[in-house]
Amino acid sequence: MTRKELFNQIKTKRSFLCVGLDTDIQKIPKHLLAAEDPVFEFNRQIIDATKDYCVAYKPNLAFYESLGASGWISLEKTLQYIPENCFTIADAKRGDIGNTSALYAKAFFEQMNFDAVTVAPYMGEDSVKPFLDFKNHWVILLALTSNVGANNLQMIKDADGKFLFEQVIETSKQWGTADNMMYVIGATRTEQLQQVRKLIPEHFLLVPGVGAQGGSLKEVALHGMNDECGLLVNSSRNIIYASTEKDFATAAAKAAKEVQQEMELLLKQKGLTQ
């Protein structure tokens, strides 16, 4: 999906919500465990319930890998089930030497045809570039994450007083363009969002941490939204586990709709939709 197509979806659905498919076999409603593939069955019903309120889905690879080969099959089925008009993100946080990253890119962009994959920046340019060689696919690079541990390294200052996450953005933005790179900026980091926007006014940001982790959607929009929205805000647990009973899909739809309505208002205030 291109940047233009993504922005069109945002305007059409009046939403920049990404639903995180952190599907945990321990947490899904018990009655689903009788299904042939409980993880896929849960995802299928969540997708049906939320697809009108979100523009993207983000399966978190760890949840599938922890089930071995069967988890991988559930993931493949899930990806095939997601409607064409939704942006798909493999939240995999990969990154390795060039020939290895090329294979990860193949796994996510060819073997499965995700639109995007999250990538860790620590190993530098040659670990990221192979993902950028796939046309109309995206790298979403970790810059400033929402967790406490982000402070250990990402907030280290260099000799010029620049934070490491700023270095990551400044250096890496030369590896691709706003048409094939996005950045992960945690919703708990609104005080740094303005600085991020100075460095990359055009790029889309994938923003986790709204909801369960305490970030504010309003603050994120205030400091992070640009003229093409430029935001995908992720919510996982608050939506997919809104209920853990038989009404889980209805509850997920309700939770997603509430976020969508808040997003619609924010898009209107910015003049991006009527």
Next chain:
Amino acid sequence: MTRKELFNQIKTKRSFLCVGLDTDIQKIPKHLLAAEDPVFEFNRQIIDATKDYCVAYKPNLAFYESLGASGWISLEKTLQYIPENCFTIADAKRGDIGNTSALYAKAFFEQMNFDAVTVAPYMGEDSVKPFLDFKNHWVILLALTSNVGANNLQMIKDADGKFLFEQVIETSKQWGTADNMMYVIGATRTEQLQQVRKLIPEHFLLVPGVGAQGGSLKEVALHGMNDECGLLVNSSRNIIYASTEKDFATAAAKAAKEVQQEMELLLKQKGLTQ
């Protein structure tokens, strides 16, 4: 496997070689493609041929993931086939927020029972700790990698003139001990090895980059070996693709034996074996 057991294996086999199972379906001998599971069949023969010359095996996850669910099955079979007395490393370079890292740890330490997994440090302490909660299992943290892109971030200096990779080591060594953490230091970085040893005299180092990437085993041993060896030196392509014909296993055995003999000499020079 404990540190003591690993050192015992090194003394017994007179080797600190780790064989990287970067098994590429495009590169394995053509006659194996008729096997039911060509990737596993290749690995099985490589393991049989090299197990007396190495102390560790390191499957590179990207090579298996790029084949989807079937690759995952080949990986599981490979891990089960590796002899008990060999240390096993999932070269996965994972790292995510706490609850997600916990699931990756489960995938590699419970679902598959690897001894160790490589982890990327960018997201900080809470992304690494969940792996350390598994007794007798290891985190191998990326510190200074062998690729060119390592210069982009790992060599950035902070206000005190410290490189980022030094900060990574200094900060992270407090998260675990020399009994559950190792570090990745590329063989192409021998000029930094002495500094690494000042920071972490006891920890094992996993050293890629000897051979195909140009690092020198002798230099690595000179600056990196400690009283318990403290080194696992990885070689992938130079061993597993020593021949791409029907004699690939014999050729791999020969290549592994050559490295082992060089290592035996280095261990003798250090007085660690007779």
